[in-house]
Amino acid sequence: MRDLLAGVTQFQQETFPQKQSRFQELASGQSPEALFITCSDSRVNPELFTNSEPGEIFVIRNAGNIVGRKGEADLGMAATIEYAIQVLKIPQIIICGHAKCGAMQGLMNPEAVTSLPEVSKWVALSKDALNEEPSDPNADRLTQIIEANIRLQLRNLMTFPEVADAVEANKLRLHGWLYDFETGKVNVLAPETNQFVDSNVRVA
Ligand SMILES: [Zn+2]
Structure with missing residues (x-):
């Protein structure tokens, strides 16, 4: 297995010097452009496939990119949403699912996760x-x-309520994305049809 600390050394020597001024700018504060809620899956790397720089996306990850309803969501999710909207005033939230999601497989086949009580409850x-x-x-x-x-x-x-109020006030937009790590493609949910369409088609 690759030594992660060797990776840290490589980052310090090669990557950090290129981004040092960016990190120094960010020392005075962050103003990310999106709250990005995605799965913990190691094949899903949001900063990589959105070509984001440090400071640009505020990320919450859990198995299955599950938010839950207010009150049933876990405290970490609720607190992070609250901070993102009320303090950072982030203008968009992206829920990003992904192809071959193991959590969604567990939801589809509950018998496959009966030996995992916490996973069963979560999904x-x-x-x-x-x-x-x-x-x-x-x-x-x-x-x-x-x-x-x-x-x-x-x-x-x-x-x-903080999300609903910000959406109502036109200060916040919600988006659904589906990332396929095998192709690098993102399909986005088109609000007018409620269908997922290729993001390149959507932009064009
Ligand atoms: Zn997943």
Whole structure:
């Protein structure tokens, strides 16, 4: 296994000097452009695939990018959302699911995670995603659930009063993304159709 501390040394010698002025600027404070909620999966690297620099995205990660409703969300999630919106006044929140998500596989096949009581309880917070009518009947079942979970977490965000108020005041926008680490592509949820479309098509 690669020695992570050797990686730290390499970072200090090669990467940090190139970004040193950026880090020094950030010492006076941060003003990230997005709160980015994604999965803990090691194959999902949000700073990498969004080409972000330090200070640009404020990230929350957990298994399955699950927000939960206000009151059922874990304290870390609730506190981080509160800080992001009330203090940092971040103008957009992105819920980013990903292809081949193990947490969503656990939601789809609960019998596969019965020996993991905490995982079982956690992914069950997303059980409503199982009942959603698939927007793409041709997609495989796991992809349908991954997409439904992104929509569900966007709805859950709106149960947080600070989020709902900021959206209402046009100070905050919510986005759903689906990242495929095998292709590097991101599909974004188009609000007008509630379907996921290629981000390149969306931009063009
Ligand atoms: Zn995942």
